[in-house]
Amino acid sequence: MKLRKVTAASAVLLALSVAATACGGDKDDKGSGGGKKITIGIKFDQPGIGQKTPKGYSGFDVEVATYVAEKLGYKEDQIEWTESKSADRETMLQRGDVDFIVASYSITPERQKSVDFAGPYLLAHQDVLVRADDTSIKSAQDLNKARLCSVTGSTSALNVKEKLAPKAQLQKYPTYSACLTGLQNKAIDALTTDDSILAGYASQSQFKGKFKLGGLKMTNENYGIGVKKGSDLKDKINKALEAMVSDGSWQKAVDKNLGPAGYKNEPAPKIGDIKS
Known part of the structure; x- marks a missing residue:
């Protein structure tokens, strides 16, 4: 009887051990997709x-x-x-x-x-976005004669003014989308940030064909x-x-x-x- 009791107890412990191991298998392993999310x-x-x-x-x-x-x-x-x-x-x-x-x-x-x-x-590179028909901005120095969009919280336009084009006229707008509207309406001449980000905005259906990248490559990102x-x-x-x-x-x-x-x-x- 004692042997049977010990065997039964061992079986219970083994079952609990297996269950615990199975639960442990649900733990996320981000390197192998073992987790659910x-x-x-x-x-x-x-x-x-x-x-x-x-x-x-x-x-x-x-x-x-x-x-x-x-x-x-x-x-x-x-x-x-x-x-x-x-x-x-x-x-x-x-x-x-x-x-x-x-x-x-x-x-x-x-x-x-x-x-x-x-x-x-x-x-990516810091670049400018201009209107598709604009031929006046071919280098960073040309921004000295431009109205440059400065988005609240962004340092891109400020970097241009401090390092490359000190005479650029910074125009403050709340968002990049607002800058694009200003660019389209000729309230500003250029918008600057990473070329990949500029390309993403300009690729929106409502803006296709209206803008182009300057290709200035002012920084490496x-x-x-x-x-x-x-x-x-x-x-x-x-x-x-x-x-x-x-x-x-x-x-x-x-x-x-x-x-x-x-x-x-x-x-x-x-x-x-x-x-x-």
């Missing part, structure tokens, strides 16, 4: 890059993020998108609010102190995918990015989201190759 930070308000619409999410960054998630083992319906505003990105990664961030996120030495970056996956400091996701994401380039998906995503504005992209950057 993966949380990705994107921009919600950048057409062509990352935008939330009534039909869902769209843009180049969204397509990059979706491809990477798939390579990590997650289907599109397993992705939880969350808005990553520029000022919140490092904090969101440090707190673990997101697994990674794809949000026109330039790799800089200062940011690398707080978070790690996979990539870069796109080399190395877009990376942000991850928590020390995360093993960095290497896995890098492999996914290499696959996206090699199978042609990267170029298709660029052409689809930024091409309508005549965006001439740089070749896909090599992993770890950060242009200063």
Whole structure:
């Protein structure tokens, strides 16, 4: 009888052990898709890059993020998108609010102190957007005679005035969309920020054919995918990015989201190759 009782007790313990192991198997493993969901930070308000619409999410960054998630083992319906505003990105990664961030996120030495970056996956440049029929702005110096849109909270126009065109007339507008309206109405002559962002705005159906990029390449902006400091996701994401380039998906995503504005992209950057 004693032997039977011990055997029965052992069976109960074994069953509990198996159940505990099974429950442990539900724990998210972001590197293999073992978890049910993966949380990705994107921009919600950048057409062509990352935008939330009534039909869902769209843009180049969204397509990059979706491809990477798939390579990590997650289907599109397993992705939880969350808005990553520029000022919140490092904090969101440090707190673990997101697994990674794809949000026109330039790799800089200062940011690398707080978070790690996979990539870069796109080399963008600060540029200007002008009206399609404008032939007066061919260099940064030409902006000395221009009314340049300055978006509240953006440093792009200020950088141009301080470093390249001190006589540029800064015109303050609340949003990039408002700048585009001003550009269309000839209230301003140029809008400046990253060329990829400008291309995204100009690719919207209501603006197609009305604007063009200046091609000035005033800075290098190395877009990376942000991850928590020390995360093993960095290497896995890098492999996914290499696959996206090699199978042609990267170029298709660029052409689809930024091409309508005549965006001439740089070749896909090599992993770890950060242009200063």
